[in-house]
Amino acid sequence: MNLKTPFPDPVFARRDAFDKLRGRTRYTVDEACQGHLQAYLLRADVASGEILRLDVSAARKMPGVRAVVTASDAPHRFGIGVADQRLFATGRVRYKGEPLAAIAADTLEQAKAAALAVDVVIRPLPAVFDMAGALASGAPLVHPDWATHEVLLETRGAGRGGNLAWESQVRRGDVDAAFSRPDVTIVESAFRVGRQIHMQLEPRAAIASYADGRLHLIASTQAPWTVKNVTARALGLSPARVRVTAPAVGGGFGAKYGCTIEPYAAALALACGKSVALVPSRAEEMLSCPCRENADILIRSAVTRDGRIAGREAVVLMDCGAYGGEQIYLTTMTAHTLGSSYRLEAVRLVSRAVYTNTAPNGAFRACNGVYNIFALESHTDEICQAIGMDPVEFRRRNVLGDGDLGSTGQVFQGDVLGPMLEKMSQMRSKGATLPSDDGRLYGRATTVGTWFVFVGPSAATVNLNPDGSATLVTAGVEIGQGTMMQSLPQIVAAELGLSPCDVVVHQADTDAAGFDVGVGGGRTTVSLGAAAVAACTEIRQKLLALAARLLQAPASELSLSQGRIDRVGHPGTGMTLASLAQEAMQITGPISGSGAFTRPGVAAMDGCAAGHFLEAVDIPVFAVHDCDVAVDPATGQVEVLRYRVVQDVGRALNPSAIHGQIQGGVVQGLGYALHEEVTLAEDGAFRQAGFGSYRIPLAQDVVPVEIELHEGAPSIGPWGAKGAGEVPILNVGAAIACAVSRAIGVRVQELPLTPPHVLALLQGRKPALQLHHPQDWPARPGTNPPHSTAAVSVAG
Amino acid sequence: MIGQLWINGEWCRHDADPAAPLHRVLRENLGLTGSKDVCGEGFCGACLVQLDGAPIAACLVPVALAEGAQIVTIEGLDQDPVAQSLMAAMEAEDAVQCGMCFPGMVMTLTHLLKTCPTTDREKVKRALAGNICRCTGYERIVSAACRAAKDLVAADAQKVVA
Structure with a gap:
């Protein structure tokens, strides 16, 4: 798309703000609280054990109880890369909090009382709570039957075995030779991060009803089609018998990208024929939250004196918890986050998802990227220190440019990060000098990061209505990001020459809209937008053909603009779209269009990637972040003084909306970097159970982010757009860690940088991080994991 | 009962x-x-x-x-003139995202604007110590409260003149 063609309406306010401010918007939790049976999940109170007895007969007789379902009601396995999970613990408990039974009663209190009447006996088994323990020789297996699990996604050369849920590898060039060169400095770094909890204000929630042989789920979800398909699989139904609708969602950030609680409500509704609402309490939501995974990262590089990266290798361990879920898929991302941003002459990466007896992790905004960019950028600063080069200069020399190869050998197009770094220096040079004489320690850092749009299949239908308005039908969900309120109606309006006000956006309904992967991965504007453009193209063709006939002019001389169709250069000579749409009633019938989109499939280099679900990225997205911090040496308190972002957006369809995403995403990243901390108790459960113990940013913690949008980078997105909501959190941990490290003159290896953590660093009380996988060097696939790793070649 | x-x-x-x-x-x-x-x-x-x-x-x-x-x-609060002014400012600042926190935000800030009409960013942030938002990063909410404060002062001045 030529950026010279102006996008018609870049200023377009969101239409849901008025009602949301007044409390009128009906979220799933608002529908759930009246007129439905209430569901409660009985959860295991041990992390690992054998279920000796689970007798629900007394619970069924408790007052108000309408249905009790257990493992036998949902025996089918599901998962993302590997079908390793069932709805209920079956024979064996794998994490504390794993559901054992679901109960529906007239009130929530009755359902909870019935849960206490379930007779459960579980014999504790040895458990493993950290990845070191899980990968140690002789560790108890979370899934002793791992070899029998069905592999659901085809890849070449993945590794699996024992507590290793999945292993993917990247190899390009001769890494061993690079590390043996006499002219290189070898820098090795280790990093560790904990989990991050979404803390979206609306908990996950679902209401299930069963009528005319079909299930209807109203769900607070980011991915209606995933809910439909997983629910059907878990309950052994045909997906055609499950309908999912999604009202406004009160925040997701990835917590609602998978199908987690919906099938329980569905199973209960099937059992009793009544509508059943399941809304976890905040404490339940937290203990079962599909968190951003904790991770251990070991990375080393061979760098020449003039700052070229001759070789790089890394091992990334990602904790998937008791079931593989997203993390199996996310091993793929390491190639495109940790393995990206910089030109590498040779590279070898191993990315492992590891089973532990903890709650399953999931997706969270810029999955895998946030900690890998923290590791990569901190490592980059350590390289600069080792070779004595200015960190910004090192980045200028090494960032990916036009024609450079990514880790899997894909060819990047356009110089993007270089010019963005230049914009950042200009932005910095305009800033006022900060006072720095108050006894605090000051530091600043500029970091780069690479993310991508997770494209994937989307469908859209557009109806041109007889009044000249248009209706867009997709399975996209408004989770707060604004896509369904702003960019999508804007795109349809631009394509059809309408005002965005005249575009109605249908709420997600799998009975009305075609397949969609879901709202996540920065894909909504791009994938649903591209599908909508395709649908509008069909409408345009129909309109132009009809108008050519009615106006007696060749279609090539007609244009759609401002709700009219006119001869090019002769406004007012034609007719309104409304009158054309009405004419169509008599001639062709109502006008509609359908469109589809999927990933175009950018090529990787053959043989570079094994075990990957995405070998190359279709739309890379780049970000440059810069921050100034002050550290109080007496308390270890970090204050963020200024924060700047230059973000690659391709084309800004709605700059105000993007700025809003950047401010919000950066602040979420500040929480991750500075004070959001999940710790495990001795029994493997999270110690944090609410907003009191899990500290997310408050108004007084934040600064206004200074923002520049970088337009013009290549993108196949509609009107040249890229996803803008996911990436703002990407570099934040990195920027804060690098700035704090410079302020205090001590290496930062772990997040979050809480005051006690920073104080320990300042006082030299924090021992250097010892990761448990040094035997992985060199990072050869399949050499380390115990339990006879099987290198499986699923695709044959 | x-x-x-x-x-x-x-x-x-x-x-x-x-x-x-x-x-x-x-x-x-x-x-x-x-x-x-x-x-x-x-x-x-x-x-x-x-x-x-x-x-x-x-x-x-x-x-x-x-x-x-x-x-x-x-x-x-729908008919409350201070709340109305605040909600209009929230729209003008494009502050709303998922929306779950906003009814509470409007409650806190309406009270602030009534009890402390000459507010500033620091005062607004202090007032929001008990309001959590996970989407927006707060700054636009703060801007909206300050904008509403100005609008209300201007409206009062007009009333005095009239």
Whole structure:
């Protein structure tokens, strides 16, 4: 798309703000609280054990109880890369909090009382709570039957075995030779991060009803089609018998990208024929939250004196918890986050998802990227220190440019990060000098990061209505990001020459809209937008053909603009779209269009990637972040003084909306970097159970982010757009860690940088991080994991 | 047992347990779902209502203790000129994202604008210590409160002139 063609309406306010401010918007939790049976999940109170007895007969007789379902009601396995999970613990408990039974009663209190009447006996088994323990020789297996699990996604050369849920590898060039060169400095770094909890204000929630042989789920979800398909699989139904609708969602950030609680409500509704609402309490939501995974990262590089990266290798361990879920898929991302941003002459990466007896992790905004960019950028600063080069200069020399190869050998197009770094220096040079004489320690850092749009299949239908308005039908969900309120109606309006006000956006309904992967991965504007453009193209063709006939002019001389169709250069000579749409009633019938989109499939280099679900990225997205911090040496308190972002957006369809995403995403990243901390108790459960113990940013913690949008980078997105909501959190941990490290003159290896953590660093009380996988060097696939790793070649 | 509450200028009867938290009675018994049930522990501010003029976390108030008080929920602030000005400023600043925290934000900030008409960013941020937003990063909410303060001062000045 030529950026010279102006996008018609870049200023377009969101239409849901008025009602949301007044409390009128009906979220799933608002529908759930009246007129439905209430569901409660009985959860295991041990992390690992054998279920000796689970007798629900007394619970069924408790007052108000309408249905009790257990493992036998949902025996089918599901998962993302590997079908390793069932709805209920079956024979064996794998994490504390794993559901054992679901109960529906007239009130929530009755359902909870019935849960206490379930007779459960579980014999504790040895458990493993950290990845070191899980990968140690002789560790108890979370899934002793791992070899029998069905592999659901085809890849070449993945590794699996024992507590290793999945292993993917990247190899390009001769890494061993690079590390043996006499002219290189070898820098090795280790990093560790904990989990991050979404803390979206609306908990996950679902209401299930069963009528005319079909299930209807109203769900607070980011991915209606995933809910439909997983629910059907878990309950052994045909997906055609499950309908999912999604009202406004009160925040997701990835917590609602998978199908987690919906099938329980569905199973209960099937059992009793009544509508059943399941809304976890905040404490339940937290203990079962599909968190951003904790991770251990070991990375080393061979760098020449003039700052070229001759070789790089890394091992990334990602904790998937008791079931593989997203993390199996996310091993793929390491190639495109940790393995990206910089030109590498040779590279070898191993990315492992590891089973532990903890709650399953999931997706969270810029999955895998946030900690890998923290590791990569901190490592980059350590390289600069080792070779004595200015960190910004090192980045200028090494960032990916036009024609450079990514880790899997894909060819990047356009110089993007270089010019963005230049914009950042200009932005910095305009800033006022900060006072720095108050006894605090000051530091600043500029970091780069690479993310991508997770494209994937989307469908859209557009109806041109007889009044000249248009209706867009997709399975996209408004989770707060604004896509369904702003960019999508804007795109349809631009394509059809309408005002965005005249575009109605249908709420997600799998009975009305075609397949969609879901709202996540920065894909909504791009994938649903591209599908909508395709649908509008069909409408345009129909309109132009009809108008050519009615106006007696060749279609090539007609244009759609401002709700009219006119001869090019002769406004007012034609007719309104409304009158054309009405004419169509008599001639062709109502006008509609359908469109589809999927990933175009950018090529990787053959043989570079094994075990990957995405070998190359279709739309890379780049970000440059810069921050100034002050550290109080007496308390270890970090204050963020200024924060700047230059973000690659391709084309800004709605700059105000993007700025809003950047401010919000950066602040979420500040929480991750500075004070959001999940710790495990001795029994493997999270110690944090609410907003009191899990500290997310408050108004007084934040600064206004200074923002520049970088337009013009290549993108196949509609009107040249890229996803803008996911990436703002990407570099934040990195920027804060690098700035704090410079302020205090001590290496930062772990997040979050809480005051006690920073104080320990300042006082030299924090021992250097010892990761448990040094035997992985060199990072050869399949050499380390115990339990006879099987290198499986699923695709044959 | 039937309880009776004075909410948004009218009597509302309910049969909830007297110890039930007020926000659940509002939502589950009276259909007033504008106050949100987010943490249930008084941390997040999503369930704020006015009790005799001051914003208070409804999740911390047993419903029986709210009897006899004048309760105003977000639904009842619709006609309040200060709240209207604030909500218009929120729209003008493009502050809203998922929206779950906003009824509580409007409760807190309407009270601030009434009790401290010459507010500034620091005062607004301090006032928001008990309101959590996970989407927006707060700054636009703060800008909207400051904008509303200016608008209200200007409107008052006009009234004086008139």
